[in-house]
Amino acid sequence: MEKLIQFITSIPAPLRILGFSLVAVLSHFTVRGIRKLGEWILTLRISKEIPVQETFSRKYPKTATLLTILVSSITFAIYFVAIGFILKEFKVSLKTYLASASVIGLAIGFGTQGFVQDVISGLTLIFSDALNIEDVVEISGQIGRVEKIGLRFTTMINIRGQRVFLPNRNIGIISRFRRGVIRAYVDIQMPEKVEAEVIIKEVKNIADAMHSQHKGIILYEPDLFGVFPVKNSAWKYLRIKFSMWPGQEQLIDGVFKQRVIGMMEHYSPDYTDWMVVVSYKVQEA
Numbered sequence: 001m002e003k004l005i006q007f008i009t010s011i012p013a014p015l016r017i018l019g020f021s022l023v024a025v026l027s028h029f030t031v032r033g034i035r036k037l038g039e040w041i042l043t044l045r046i047s048k049e050i051p052v053q054e055t056f057s058r059k060y061p062k063t064a065t066l067l068t069i070l071v072s073s074i075t076f077a078i079y080f081v082a083i084g085f086i087l088k089e090f091k092v093s094l095k096t097y098l099a100s101a102s103v104i105g106l107a108i109g110f111g112t113q114g115f116v117q118d119v120i121s122g123l124t125l126i127f128s129d130a131l132n133i134e135d136v137v138e139i140s141g142q143i144g145r146v147e148k149i150g151l152r153f154t155t156m157i158n159i160r161g162q163r164v165f166l167p168n169r170n171i172g173i174i175s176r177f178r179r180g181v182i183r184a185y186v187d188i189q190m191p192e193k194v195e196a197e198v199i200i201k202e203v204k205n206i207a208d209a210m211h212s213q214h215k216g217i218i219l220y221e222p223d224l225f226g227v228f229p230v231k232n233s234a235w236k237y238l239r240i241k242f243s244m245w246p247g248q249e250q251l252i253d254g255v256f257k258q259r260v261i262g263m264m265e266h267y268s269p270d271y272t273d274w275m276v277v278v279s280y281k282v283q284e285a
Contacts, residue, residue: 027082136180
């Protein structure tokens with residue numbers, strides 16, 4: 001280190017300025033290249049024979065998570081070293097600056113403990129398996145898919161496509177949705193004097209229309225399970241399942257339910273709200 005500092009000091013000032021400018025430019029493009037490489041790996045398709053959504057990050061979420069924090073660490077290290085060499089031209093001791101690279105030195109240098117808390121919290125999240133890339137989670141009232149876990153922030157994409165940045169130290173309770181969806185089961189009581197095939201067709205048409213209209217919320221085609229008898233009763237019910245983005249239950253509780261009730265009233269004027277029941281369950285792994 002001493003020899004490196006002596007060598008830099010011996011270079012004429014104009015050449016040093018030019019050199020530091022090149023360092024800044026090269027550092028910037030190196031960081032951009034590393035980030036692009038990381039993004040390319042995360043979105044890489046594992047095989048052409050499987051669905052498009054089966055990317056590297058979905059297939060290997062733990063490795064993808066470690067990759068994002070590795071990219072963040074390398075990015076920080078490159079910028080930190082580059083800034084140190086540039087500051088040397090302004091008579092800032094390079095030796096002292098590089099010595100501050102420890103976590104404690106950084107915390108003191110930046111005048112905050114938040115940085116240390118973010119780093120420790122981020123590492124804890126990763127190695128405790130609390131979060132992985134591509135997990136759909138709820139944190140601090142925010143629901144989204146985890147895009148990246150960095151040194152300072154965890155990044156999520158919500159249902160609106162917004163990128164939400166959460167400081168790692170502020171992450172408390174984490175609610176994970178297995179496979180990224182919840183299941184909405186709708187049990188529809190069948191009118192006694194109407195053919196079951198007629199009601200099944202009507203309900204299927206309503207469900208398919210809902211899926212086509214709200215594909216960003218109803219993630220897969222609805223599953224129609226058929227007609228089942230009610231125990232110790234002459235009634236029967238039709239069951240249908242929706243796989244949905246979490247937090248959007250009102251679409252089924254409100255819109256779908258009311259459309260079904262409106263259709264049923266056409267065939268049976270006495271049909272009421274309680275005859276359509278909606279229940280929810282997290283998607284099983």
